[in-house]
Amino acid sequence: MKIFLDTADLNEIRRAASANLIDGVTTNPSLLAKVAGDGDPKDLFLEICDSVDGPVSAEVVALTADEMVEEGRRLAGLHPNIVVKVPLTEDGLQACRRLRDHQIPVNVTLCFSTAQAVLAAKAGATYISPFVGRLDDAGHEGMDVVAEIRTAYDRYDMETQILAASLRHPRHVLEAVLIGVDCATLPPKVLHQLVKHPLTDAGLDAFLADWKASGQEL
Numbered sequence: 001m002k003i004f005l006d007t008a009d010l011n012e013i014r015r016a017a018s019a020n021l022i023d024g025v026t027t028n029p030s031l032l033a034k035v036a037g038d039g040d041p042k043d044l045f046l047e048i049c050d051s052v053d054g055p056v057s058a059e060v061v062a063l064t065a066d067e068m069v070e071e072g073r074r075l076a077g078l079h080p081n082i083v084v085k086v087p088l089t090e091d092g093l094q095a096c097r098r099l100r101d102h103q104i105p106v107n108v109t110l111c112f113s114t115a116q117a118v119l120a121a122k123a124g125a126t127y128i129s130p131f132v133g134r135l136d137d138a139g140h141e142g143m144d145v146v147a148e149i150r151t152a153y154d155r156y157d158m159e160t161q162i163l164a165a166s167l168r169h170p171r172h173v174l175e176a177v178l179i180g181v182d183c184a185t186l187p188p189k190v191l192h193q194l195v196k197h198p199l200t201d202a203g204l205d206a207f208l209a210d211w212k213a214s215g216q217e218l
């Protein structure tokens with residue numbers, strides 16, 4: 001299973017990549033807007049691609065299929081690791097098929113139902129991004145949709161990879177793992193939470209205290 005970092009924050013990306021904790025990065029316009037400032041977003045995408053050895057999702061902001069394809073082709077031209085992210089709309093699905101015809105990998109985002117995920121797979125999506133946390137926020141059981149998508153894709157041998165997104169806490173990640181998603185994208189805070197365990201910290205403190213008390217040296 002691949003773990004992506006869901007951020008455009010270069011410090012967080014470099015930190016996680018140097019610890020070999022991530023296989024790629026996902027971004028969206030909101031995440032980009034947080035860090036882009038006055039700089040050119042294309043430069044930021046290039047820096048992200050230079051910081052991690054794996055796919056980097058870059059989302060289009062156009063609304064029509066023609067414009068999404070044009071924007072997507074420009075984004076894909078920036079670096080071989082760019083995956084073009086398109087929204088799960090009728091135009092987005094059309095753009096997905098056309099971008100795939102150009103051998104450009106596509107992440108179909110803002111997926112909230114199994115039916116939508118099946119349509120994205122039929123449009124040739126490389127990744128489908130169901131938004132678990134936002135479904136939970138709306139009073140649904142977001143992870144049930146992820147499990148249904150897994151069942152549907154397996155039943156029809158659909159190759160689109162399930163990229164669980166909008167994961168808000170470690171429990172979400174564990175549930176996604178047990179369902180058998182192909183990838184999960186985590187905000188930096190959740191990645192840090194995954195690594196840490198209070199018993200690890202307590203155990204390490206005890207080991208080091210015992211070692212210090214022994215007066216020995218390695």
Ligand code: G3P
Pocket residue numbers: 006026028129131133134165166167185
């Ligand atoms: O990957 C999608 C993600 O960025 C959305 O997360 O927490 O804004 O619902 P959230």
